[in-house]
Amino acid sequence: MKPRFLVFAIACVTLLIATEATVAQQERKATSQCQAVAQSIPHATYANFSGTTSVIDATATEETVALTYIGHSTFLIETPGGVTIATDYSGWYTPPRLPMVVTMNRAHSSHYTLTPDSSIQHVLHGWSDVPGEKAKIDLVVGDTYIRNVTTDIRGDFGAPQTDGNSIFIFEVAGLCIGHLGHLHYELTPSHYAEIGRLDVVMVPVDGGLTMGADSMSRVIKRLRASLILPMHQPRPLQSFLSMFGPDFDISYAPTNTITVSLRTLPKKPLIYVAKGMQ
Template sequence: MIIQWIAHACFKITLESGKTLVFDPFGDIGYQMPEISADMVFVSHSHYDHNAVECLTGDFRIFDAEGSFELDGIKIKGIPSYHDDAFGAKRGKNIIFKVTAEGLTITHLGDLGHMPDEALYNQLMGTDILMIPVGGNYTIDAQQAFEICKSIEPNIILPMHYKTPGLHVEIARLYHFDEAIKGYFDRSALGKNQFEYTAADKKKRTRVIVMDNSMSAEI
């Protein structure tokens, strides 16, 4: 599969079959969502910077609720959580999506705003690629993200939802997450907005991959 970071919390995954999965498409956050064709779209919650499905093209199916689903051999689990640390009283609910395809399990935490309890951790185990917010303010912060990564031990950690040039959302820069993980996880800067990954590429040691977002050339 090819994993592409569009920007903010939005990723596009292209499977070997050609099917495309898009997570949390955004509205106007300082730059515009590019035109992308999708087959499946995952929306963690109804805020404008995560639910702009109108920006996408194609005959896609939207997943925006908890539950277990299977479509075209792709297993999908929507896991309930909260956008804050007050059981949703401040910002509402958040759906974590755990998607298994081509022998890999990708978990997108959306705008998770609290530390998982034991039951939630149990559902997150077995993740190969973890897309995790690290910018704080509206989500877990860098230190909390680090603690979650240590507990889940995915193969790949993809930080997201942090301050990048041109972004109008007031969240922290990646620096704070880099400081939190220093000396614990291997970290590499990819220098581009996408990479290819297969089940055969899995390694024993967890590593953090920092991607350029797809808006970098436009800002």
């Protein structure tokens, strides 16, 4: 009787340890590395951009992430594990193939749709339909961890609408990639703390529909991302670019697709304008 009890007890302990290990592993997967204190990035040149006039080291063998500018505020993100994500998806600007994940913001109809294709596996709203609640995205899809940081927007007659926009952050292949959505106000210290490190940031440029060039440039300078990808409206682009001095490089892409890895991030911040934003 006692040996059987001992065997049963050992089996229970073993099962408990295995269960705790599995839970701990799942929790680790959903832990943001971008909110941790940024460590030194390996020596690198500029990020590796696709196209015939690549200005970067093309010999990198580590995993890369591709970002394709589709139009307006929609980028298609393709990860090494095959996850495809469309940002600010409205159905107006459609990727060449149906994405697995779409993110949306409700500031304007060009940034969301309530009738997405039913084959899309994950439809992530940057707003909450429950009054007084924030949208909370905390999702692992394949090799990508997706989370959000909510910000206020201007509602009817210019009145602030609490938490109507989400900054979506995609953590993949060691990179911290942020999409600012339809950002209407400059970020607070608590926002910056929630965001953490960003290596790549997609920033709306429009001269005032979101924020003016001066305000938006202050946000970008504070975020200190290595790679800045303008989006939204090409017309005010030059006004936005004029806000940055010699501490930033500016370059124009020959195509609308950009590939980047952790090692090939620019040492000096680079504003890289996709073909569709020129």
